[in-house]
Amino acid sequence: MLAHPGRQYARVMRPLRYSINVTLDGCCDHRGVIADEDLHRHAIENFERADALLFGRVTYEMMEAAWRWPGGQRPDWAAPWTEPFARSINAKKKYVVSTRLDKVDWNAEIVRGDLAAAVARLKEGPGRGLFTGGVKLPMALAELGLIDEYEFVVHPRLAGHGPTLFAGLSKPVDLRLVDRQELGSGAVAMRYEPKG
Numbered sequence: 001m002l003a004h005p006g007r008q009y010a011r012v013m014r015p016l017r018y019s020i021n022v023t024l025d026g027c028c029d030h031r032g033v034i035a036d037e038d039l040h041r042h043a044i045e046n047f048e049r050a051d052a053l054l055f056g057r058v059t060y061e062m063m064e065a066a067w068r069w070p071g072g073q074r075p076d077w078a079a080p081w082t083e084p085f086a087r088s089i090n091a092k093k094k095y096v097v098s099t100r101l102d103k104v105d106w107n108a109e110i111v112r113g114d115l116a117a118a119v120a121r122l123k124e125g126p127g128r129g130l131f132t133g134g135v136k137l138p139m140a141l142a143e144l145g146l147i148d149e150y151e152f153v154v155h156p157r158l159a160g161h162g163p164t165l166f167a168g169l170s171k172p173v174d175l176r177l178v179d180r181q182e183l184g185s186g187a188v189a190m191r192y193e194p195k196g
Contacts, residue, residue, distance in 0.1 A: 013123040015148035016054070016130045018138050019046050020165060021187075022152055027159035028135055030062070037081040038184040039153070044088045046151070051127035053089070054111075054119070056137030057098035063089060064106050095122060095130075097137055116144045139166055142173055149193055150175060156186040 021033045033039075047053070055063065067086045069075055074083055094108035097115065104110055111118045119141065122130055132138055132147075141147050152165075166173075175192035182188050 014051065014125060014127050014129045016119065016123060016132060016141065016146055017046070017049065017149040017151065018132050018141070018147045019043070019151035019153065019189075020133060020135070020138070021155060022165060023155050023157045023159040025158045025160065026164040027162055028165050029159065029161070029163060032159040032161075033153075033155045033157065033187075034185065036185050037079075039187065040082060040085040042153070042181075042183055042189060044085055046131060047088045047092060050092070050129045050131035051125075052093040052095060052122070052130055054095045054097070054122065054130050054132040054137070056134050057096060057101055058136065059134035060094065060096045060098070060104070060108065068106055115140055116146065119144070119146050135163060135165065139169065142166060143170060145194070147194070149178075149191060151189055151191045153183070153187050153189045 020028055021030065021035075021039070022028045023032050067089045069078075069086060072090075074080065074086070078086070090107070092107065094104075094106065095111045096104050096108050097111045097118075098104075099112065101110055111122075123146070129148075132141065138147065174195040176195050177190060178193050179191040180188065181191075
């Protein structure tokens with residue numbers, strides 16, 4: 001069947017979704033929030049909407065240190081309810097944006113070169129989407145207009161310190177609310193899409 005003459009069809013790309021935990025006063029340090037079972041369950045739901053994870057070096061190394069358990073056995077510090085999250089993140093394909101790392105494993109590969117072109121190639125692949133977290137890489141992705149969905153999980157806590165999100169962004173990014181979910185801890189997950 002031929003396409004209608006003159007009609008252009010937009011290629012559907014995998015969306016790039018971003019999620020971050022933040023306190024009421026804007027702190028996005030992972031140590032500034034209390035990670036409970038409900039928050040971990042919410043993160044797993046986010047992972048299920050993605051075929052792969054896209055991390056910067058710092059976030060990749062932090063996640064690997066916390067969730068790549070030796071021999072797959074839960075360490076003493078981890079509550080039993082963290083096991084589903086650990087299984088989920090371990091199973092996911094990971095792309096790591098880094099100029100410093102020589103190699104990665106943990107079901108991962110390094111992304112080098114022009115960030116915009118590399119992420120565009122990843123978004124062109126088939127599937128449900130890509131998921132990213134952290135601070136520095138998402139800032140660069142926001143500058144490039146590559147994030148399709150932002151989620152801020154706002155915790156009912158005042159940290160009294162930073163770091164804060166998107167400090168130094170060169171221009172505003174206008175968003176519209178598309179979903180809101182209250183978690184058992186009182187944290188509120190708000191999902192936004194860029195306007196326009």
